[in-house]
Amino acid sequence: MPAIVRKNLSNLLETRREILHTIRWQVRSALWNPPTDAYETDENFVVRVEIAGMRDEDFEVTIENHALFIAGTRPDFGGRRAYHQMEIASGRFEIEVALTVPVDLDTSVAEYKDGFLTISLTKTQPKPPEADV
Numbered sequence: 001m002p003a004i005v006r007k008n009l010s011n012l013l014e015t016r017r018e019i020l021h022t023i024r025w026q027v028r029s030a031l032w033n034p035p036t037d038a039y040e041t042d043e044n045f046v047v048r049v050e051i052a053g054m055r056d057e058d059f060e061v062t063i064e065n066h067a068l069f070i071a072g073t074r075p076d077f078g079g080r081r082a083y084h085q086m087e088i089a090s091g092r093f094e095i096e097v098a099l100t101v102p103v104d105l106d107t108s109v110a111e112y113k114d115g116f117l118t119i120s121l122t123k124t125q126p127k128p129p130e131a132d133v
Contacts, residue, residue: 031094034049043123
């Protein structure tokens with residue numbers, strides 16, 4: 001007869017975390033996600049991406065269906081080497097951030113400085129529905 005073993009939630013989460021960490025090192029995805037913050041100020045919806053080693057022209061930024069998409073390719077340094085530790089990802093990356101407020105693209109700005117891409121999207125007030133007269 002099979003035995004039923006109960007595990008508490010913290011043990012299950014730790015086991016899952018170990019499995020995912022192991023898989024991550026064995027099977028490297030072609031895409032990666034740089035650290036990203038998305039927040040609001042009184043005037044703007046801001047997305048900030050930590051992505052050193054790029055140039056302005058290396059980024060693809062689009063907005064579609066109430067989502068901001070950021071993509072690009074961070075180059076590898078090339079050459080043969082034996083890593084002792086490898087944490088700096090290179091290659092193709094893609095980020096998707098849901099836009100939770102209406103924004104005005106004409107007055108929005110993007111800036112890449114000191115290894116951070118910062119996109120400030122100017123918030124707009126939704127237009128009130130027109131009353132039938």
